[in-house]
Amino acid sequence: MAAAHSSYDVVIIGGAMIGSAVAWWLARDPGFGGRILVVERDPSFEFASTSHTNSCIRMQFGTEVNVAISRFGLEFIRAFRDYAGEDAPEIHLDDFGYLYLAADQVSADRLRAAQALQARMGAGTRLLTPAQLRTAFPFMAWDDILLGSHNPGEEGCFDGGTMFSEFRRRARRMGVEEIRAEATGLRMEGDRVTHVELSDGSAVACGHVVNAAGPRAARVAAMAGIAIPVEPRKRYTFIFEAEDRLPRKLPLTVDPCGIHYRSDGALYMAGCPPETDGACDADDFAMDHAIWEDRVWPALAARIPAFERVKLRNSWVGHYAYNTLDQNALLGPHPAVANLLFANGFSGHGLQQAPAVGRGIAEHIIHGGWRSLDLAPLSVARLVEGRALTEAAVI
Template sequence: MAPAHSSYDVVIIGGAMIGSAVAWWLARDPAFDGRILVVERDPSFEFASTSHSNSCIRMQFGTEVNVAISRFGLEFIRNFRGFAGEDAPEIHLDDFGYLYLARDEAEAARLRTAQALQARMGAGTRLLSPGQLHAAFPFMRFDDVILGSHNPGEEGCFDGGTMFSEFRRRARKMGVEEVKAEATGFETAGGRITHVTLSDGSRIACGQVVNAAGPRASRVAEMAGIAIPVEPRKRYTFIFEAEDRLPRKLPLTVDPCGIHYRTDGALYMAGCPPVTDGPCDPDDFEMDHAVWEDRVWPALAERIPAFERIRLRNTWVGHYAYNTLDQNALLGLHPDCENLLFANGFSGHGLQQAPAVGRGIAEHVIHGGWRSLDLSPLSVARVVSGVPLTEAAVI
């Protein structure tokens, strides 16, 4: 079905979590009364990064802006009804926390510096010595660990699927229009995008455009003659059952060996990148099954002896929209186009950062800048300057 109108105040390219968050924040703002069109190539979202996300939130970042984004994300999850309305469902947070493990002094120093930043910003992250780690998690081996960092109560797995569906449902009720199509080109004049052309043949006049295309973000940027360092990268997820269940919930443990694992309801989840981590085609979801046998299972059993007897239940491949510059989001206006807003390159942080970023991009559309939270450190303009904002805490 073609769009109902030939012109929209805002065209959002990409209708998954980020695009839907932007649309919802825009539509609910009394200062905005324009038309919004969300262009989504696959409204089933079967292969979207949103659908393959592990749906977690953490305070344990090493940059102030990312901690601030997470602090708001936690507030948003805890008070979803306050933001969305009393008829909204509650968003459940299983707050088992993240557990970062350091096995050398350089990594331990990073954890200490990050914990000091997080504590200064109100987060409850605590550092754990090897003895404290053994006492808290006696079912784990820490012979190679010199320091841990854990934040129970503010981190864990949240119901991102419900949040996403509520963004979409409520945005539609407020007049946001969705169309199944792919953006195939831009018409520009005077440094602005004037029209978006769609795969269904539509030619849509636009006031502002938001690039929320996830792993395909670079393709959208190229239509405006802009290069951004965002590429699809595979991430593997494994769901498994343990014959001997652990005596307590397993935090999302970021192991120095390069894998991570956590409780997943009555089961457990592990994840990792490919052996060779590089760009892939956005339609490539082929699993390397040897990774489980050769890398993940041995590492699990080494850290947690009870995981020597486990049974693999499910696997899937998702994509990070990976920012090769510094693994941080690219947000806002690019100097080369005055009405194309970027919300890209989250490198695995998109779901947890969607509430703050959706609000921020909506404020940028309406007011021309950041209002509630200063997201300028994540400006896409740093791609032009070549000055990265390095985030060491990337999984």
């Protein structure tokens, strides 16, 4: 389907969660009256990172800007109808929390510093000693753990699918146009993008372009002569049933062994990176079936003896858009191209950060800067400045 117009005020490349959030925030802002085009290569989103997400939100980050983004994300989930309209559905949050575990002194000190930061910003994260962990979670083995960090009530799994659908549906209602196409090039004049070239052979003129291309973000950036350190990386997810159900919901537990696991309704979910974590092709979704038997299940059973008797029900591969510089999002305009804005490199945090980032990018387009929340620490300009903002709390 070709674009309905030859020019748009904003062209968004990538229509999954981040691109749709930007489009929705733009369209609902009374200060914006322009045309918006969302270019999406696969409107089924079958292989999008959005479709393979575990759909969680947490306060437990180690940088102030990420905690602030999560604080707004939690507010947005809880008050979704206030933002989207009275006819919008509520977004369910299963707030079982995250549980970070430290098995060495360096990791324990990192948890203490992160908890102090989160507490200063109003988050309810609490530190748990081994004795407190044994009392709270007696079905788990704690001999190797020095410290835990848990935030019940503000973290967990939310209905990201409904939020995503509502962003798209309501944006279309407000006039946002979506087309099935792939961006194949960016035409430049000086430091500005003038046209986005599409896979049907056409080109549309643009006022602003938003790179929301997920794991393919570096390809889009290269069309403007810009290199960004974002690459697709595989992440495995496993859904399993336990013969012996645990007596309470299992928080999303980030285990020192390199896997994570949590309750998933009546079932349980576990996830991990590949044995060798590096770049993959954006179309590579091949599963390593041996990793469940060889790595994940043994680690689960060692931590939770009840998980010695489990049955694997489902598994899939998703992609992180992984920022190799510092595992943090790259946001806003690049110094070399004034009207090309980036929303990339979330390294697994994109779904939970979409409300704040969508609003921030929209405000930057309309007002020329960050307004409601200062996202400057995540500016893509840090690539040029050689300034990393490392986020240690990456799963």
